[in-house]
Amino acid sequence: MEKSKPYVILSAAISIDGKIATRTGNSNLSSSEDFVRLHKLRTKVDGILIGKNTVMKDNPLLTVRYTKGKNPIRIILDSKGEISTKSKILQTSNKIPTIIATSKQITKTNLQKLNKFPVEVIITGEKSVNIKSLLKKLAEKKIRTILVEGGGIVNWEFVKQNIFDELIITISPFLVGGKNAISLIQGDGFDKISKSPNLQLKSIKRLKNHLVLNYRKV
Numbered sequence: 001m002e003k004s005k006p007y008v009i010l011s012a013a014i015s016i017d018g019k020i021a022t023r024t025g026n027s028n029l030s031s032s033e034d035f036v037r038l039h040k041l042r043t044k045v046d047g048i049l050i051g052k053n054t055v056m057k058d059n060p061l062l063t064v065r066y067t068k069g070k071n072p073i074r075i076i077l078d079s080k081g082e083i084s085t086k087s088k089i090l091q092t093s094n095k096i097p098t099i100i101a102t103s104k105q106i107t108k109t110n111l112q113k114l115n116k117f118p119v120e121v122i123i124t125g126e127k128s129v130n131i132k133s134l135l136k137k138l139a140e141k142k143i144r145t146i147l148v149e150g151g152g153i154v155n156w157e158f159v160k161q162n163i164f165d166e167l168i169i170t171i172s173p174f175l176v177g178g179k180n181a182i183s184l185i186q187g188d189g190f191d192k193i194s195k196s197p198n199l200q201l202k203s204i205k206r207l208k209n210h211l212v213l214n215y216r217k218v
């Protein structure tokens, strides 16, 4: 029987103090060895999902480049369809399958803009993308595993709604600091530790000065 949602892996590199980017949005935390590990993981998933701010700050490709293997389908959460036509995601959408998940807030102009590219636009949710409904649609397309690569606002939504199965965190040997730097989990956060999902540490891998921690939800 087809599962109603894909298996969800949250993935990020953090500084020792739990930041995924500086206050200016600089996020070069992984080492070259860690990026090879990440790209190997990308070959094993059907989809890779990020938020609009990460597209705007990092201008990522979300492809497999540091190892051999297939590219996952790229899924972008963008409530108003604001990503730039110059972004690498839209510019390479003729070569790599891309889904832009948006909400009813998208303007006609932005929808027309996106429709000029060979992307699939999925509209779900009133104010922001309805992630549960999106995951159901992805499961119907036989997308069985997705890698969520952030950023912090997107990570919070998956944690708050308890819709992830696994967490892979690289602790990079840096101290970032700053109340306006971006944390692994943004949003309002929980008011009590007891509200946090229960996580079991499954493995620890050392890549020189970086530590890769793998947690499963209990």
Ligand SMILES: NC(=O)c1ccc[n+]([C@@H]2O[C@H](COP(=O)([O-])OP(=O)(O)OC[C@H]3O[C@@H](n4cnc5c(N)ncnc54)[C@H](O)[C@@H]3O)[C@@H](O)[C@H]2O)c1
Pocket: 011, 012, 013, 014, 019, 020, 021, 024, 025, 026, 027, 029, 050, 051, 052, 053, 054, 055, 057, 058, 077, 078, 079, 080, 128, 129, 130, 131, 149, 150, 151, 152, 153, 154, 155, 157, 182, 186
């Ligand atoms: N170190 C890392 O592993 C890593 C990974 C990813 C991103 N980053 C960094 O994180 C920063 C961006 O993170 P961020 O927290 O500002 O934003 P984000 O990348 O999480 O994007 C958030 C945006 O996604 C859109 N969105 C639509 N529907 C949504 C929904 N249901 N839930 C959540 N978001 C939804 C909204 O426009 C929202 O503002 C960048 O600076 C990037 O470099 C670091």
Ligand SMILES: Nc1nc(=O)c(N)c(NC[C@H](O)[C@H](O)[C@H](O)COP(=O)(O)O)[nH]1
Pocket: 011, 012, 013, 027, 028, 029, 030, 038, 050, 054, 058, 059, 060, 061, 062, 063, 149, 150, 170
């Ligand atoms: N694991 C990890 N380590 C980092 O140091 C970092 N900055 C990210 N960030 C995740 C985010 O999704 C980025 O945008 C992509 O890692 C860039 O992806 P590309 O290389 O363009 O494919 N992820």
